[in-house]
Amino acid sequence: MIEARVAQRGKGVLREFNEAGVLEAADVHVALRLATLGGETREPVHLATALAVRAVRLGSVCLDLNRIREVHVDERPDGPAVDPATLPWPDDSAVTEALQSSPLVVGGDKGPLRPLRLVDNQLYLDRYYRQEQTVRRILDARATGHPAVDEGLLLAGLDELFRDHQDPSRPSAAPDRQRIAAAVAAAHWTSVIAGGPGTGKTHTVARVLALLERQHPGLRIGLAAPTGKAAARLEESVNEQVGVVGLQSQLSAMTLHRMLGWQRGTSRFRYNETNHLPYDVIVVDETSMVSLTMMCRLLEAVRPEARLILVGDPDQLASVDAGAVLADLVARPAAGAENPMLAKVVGADLSATDDPAEAALSAAERDRLRKGMIRLSRGRRFGGQIAQLAIAVRDSDPDRVLDILRSGAPDVSFVDIEDVAGVRADVVSTSTEVTAAALAGDAVGALRASEKHRLLCAHRDGPFGASWWARNAMDWIGEAAGSRLDPDRWYAGQPLLVTANDHETRIYNGDTGVVVSGGDGELIAAFARGKEPYLLRLGHLALVQTVYAMTIHRSQGSQYHRVSVILPDAGSSLLTRELLYTAITRARTHVRIVGTEDAVREGVERQVSRASGLRRG
Numbered sequence: 291m292i293e294a295r296v297a298q299r300g301k302g303v304l305r306e307f308n309e310a311g312v313l314e315a316a317d318v319h320v321a322l323r324l325a326t327l328g329g330e331t332r333e334p335v336h337l338a339t340a341l342a343v344r345a346v347r348l349g350s351v352c353l354d355l356n357r358i359r360e361v362h363v364d365e366r367p368d369g370p371a372v373d374p375a376t377l378p379w380p381d382d383s384a385v386t387e388a389l390q391s392s393p394l395v396v397g398g399d400k401g402p403l404r405p406l407r408l409v410d411n412q413l414y415l416d417r418y419y420r421q422e423q424t425v426r427r428i429l430d431a432r433a434t435g436h437p438a439v440d441e442g443l444l445l446a447g448l449d450e451l452f453r454d455h456q457d458p459s460r461p462s463a464a465p466d467r468q469r470i471a472a473a474v475a476a477a478h479w480t481s482v483i484a485g486g487p488g489t490g491k492t493h494t495v496a497r498v499l500a501l502l503e504r505q506h507p508g509l510r511i512g513l514a515a516p517t518g519k520a521a522a523r524l525e526e527s528v529n530e531q532v533g534v535v536g537l538q539s540q541l542s543a544m545t546l547h548r549m550l551g552w553q554r555g556t557s558r559f560r561y562n563e564t565n566h567l568p569y570d571v572i573v574v575d576e577t578s579m580v581s582l583t584m585m586c587r588l589l590e591a592v593r594p595e596a597r598l599i600l601v602g603d604p605d606q607l608a609s610v611d612a613g614a615v616l617a618d619l620v621a622r623p624a625a626g627a628e629n630p631m632l633a634k635v636v637g638a639d640l641s642a643t644d645d646p647a648e649a650a651l652s653a654a655e656r657d658r659l660r661k662g663m664i665r666l667s668r669g670r671r672f673g674g675q676i677a678q679l680a681i682a683v684r685d686s687d688p689d690r691v692l693d694i695l696r697s698g699a700p701d702v703s704f705v706d707i708e709d710v711a712g713v714r715a716d717v718v719s720t721s722t723e724v725t726a727a728a729l730a731g732d733a734v735g736a737l738r739a740s741e742k743h744r745l746l747c748a749h750r751d752g753p754f755g756a757s758w759w760a761r762n763a764m765d766w767i768g769e770a771a772g773s774r775l776d777p778d779r780w781y782a783g784q785p786l787l788v789t790a791n792d793h794e795t796r797i798y799n800g801d802t803g804v805v806v807s808g809g810d811g812e813l814i815a816a817f818a819r820g821k822e823p824y825l826l827r828l829g830h831l832a833l834v835q836t837v838y839a840m841t842i843h844r845s846q847g848s849q850y851h852r853v854s855v856i857l858p859d860a861g862s863s864l865l866t867r868e869l870l871y872t873a874i875t876r877a878r879t880h881v882r883i884v885g886t887e888d889a890v891r892e893g894v895e896r897q898v899s900r901a902s903g904l905r906r907g
């Protein structure tokens with residue numbers, strides 16, 4: 291155990307949990323500080339408080355006391371992982387009883403401090419409890435009525451915009467979930483359009499906006515995404531459709547922070563519950579990456595009479611901060627009745643039986659329509675085994691996942707960590723192509739070539755981590771080229787990853803680019819932005835790193851032709867279904883899984899379980 295991770299002040303049970311690697315020093319410090327301020331001396335409360343802080347650190351909104359012992363402990367550098375069952379757990383009922391009378395929960399004579407909430411045996415840090423309540427209250431209020439819609443106009447628009455792809459003289463065959471999604475978004479103040487990559491979410495959003503613009507000439511549209519990269523991608527793909535669907539003008543998208551008016555150095559936003567955003571419709575893409583805190587701020591700032599359309603893939607990894615709001619909203623029970631307008635405008639889709647291309651709506655899907663939620667299921671981009679593999683992972687079917695991986699299908703492969711010849715060939719050929727274009731000053735070609743293959747890892751460090759594999763890749767490239775790459779200087783063909791938002795230079799955390807020759811012997815950085823690359827002097831780049839391998843978390847929101855996924859050993863807490871799903875769905879033409887059968891099975895079977903009260907309705 292690394293000493294810095296052990297809290298010096300921790301004693302007794304807290305110290306044992308800290309040394310075992312369940313708690314970090316910060317969890318212990320926060321718990322002890324709150325206990326001192328509130329005058330709480332009982333160890334079960336100290337432990338529950340520290341575990342609640344840990345739960346938030348790991349992405350949950352609260353600590354589920356019914357599952358308090360379900361903690362995963364990673365292997366330690368100096369030995370095997372501690373079995374959590376061997377730790378000195380207090381009696382479950384003793385924890386609950388102590389909390390029920392704790393001044394940290396019920397308040398005490400030391401003042402108004404009440405940092406914990408105990409609700410239905412879920413222990414919350416007060417801040418997250420209040421945010422969850424706000425989200426629930428605003429969503430429930432927005433669900434009590436429906437926007438007024440000119441049904442004739444909507445029907446005509448749906449008929450015009452959702453045509454058969456092969457034969458545009460005919461409307462698309464029923465059921466068409468994209469058409470249903472458009473009607474759902476028109477019929478609700480809040481709607482969720484969920485779906486995997488390439489299911490046509492953006493295609494549908496462009497049509498929804500066109501339909502709403504016809505209903506409300508002069509419609510003010512706000513487009514946003516949690517990251518700059520995702521916002522740039524949303525803007526680009528919606529604008530490709532502007533002419534096709536008849537939108538009045540090109541649109542711009544921004545990060546959620548920017549839309550809300552983030553003010554440097556404060557935690558306040560310019561737009562909030564008293565100063566609402568000036569839009570009639572707001573579309574948020576990549577909503578799976580939105581944290582509870584951000585969703586709370588957004589909902590507070592949306593006018594009650596503005597539509598909010600949340601778009602994303604609930605099966606992907608959730609936000610790095612606490613909360614998995616999109617997945618929670620999808621799982622949340624539906625309340626209220628279906629908007630009768632839906633049956634009038636998309637009745638044929640709702641009652642259609644199976645079509646060769648799309649299955650009939652299930653009872654559960656029909657039920658979700660009541661809360662303005664629809665999941666697009668028909669893949670429009672990649673067919674073949676990548677989509678099947680992603681579905682098998684999502685459905686937690688490890689045997690099917692392994693069958694597909696071993697099927698010999700041309701778009702999927704499964705290799706041992708010792709057998710990296712294929713990875714090496716992909717790394718070298720991609721780099722050769724990127725470098726040739728970069729040296730020729732062809733920024734578009736270099737950026738395009740850099741999307742040919744990407745090496746993805748679960749971890750950042752260690753033998754399965756991105757840093758280690760990036761060094762391998764640099765060695766392979768150096769050997770193939772006959773000269774070593776020098777990570778301390780700029781060179782043509784160098785792949786870049788931006789690690790922090792820089793609003794001034796308009797590059798954002800997660801942006802990827804390439805160093806190219808600027809023609810006059812000078813090197814410049816090129817970033818993909820729509821049709822024209824965005825060029826920037828190297829001296830203007832603040833936080834960037836060379837990226838021959840990246841973490842799966844970082845790759846969210848991007849796609850590549852070929853992807854090699856380095857799985858960690860079975861036993862890593864990062865290895866989850868959401869991680870595998872996200873990694874696989876980054877690939878357009880080929881996904882290569884590098885790892886063991888045990889790691890695949892464990893990943894498919896372990897779901898990230900983020901405790902939250904939103905799911906309970």
Ligand SMILES: Nc1ncnc2c1ncn2[C@@H]1O[C@H](COP(=O)(O)OP(=O)(O)OP(=O)(O)O)[C@@H](O)[C@H]1O
Nearest residue numbers: 455468485486487488489490491492493494670671
């Ligand atoms: N109904 C349709 N008919 C024909 N082509 C379609 C249809 N829906 C989507 N497409 C095409 O399929 C591709 C994927 O669509 P789109 O980009 O909208 O998917 P997405 O769900 O937003 O994907 P991602 O999550 O990867 O951004 C696009 O090329 C789009 O033009």
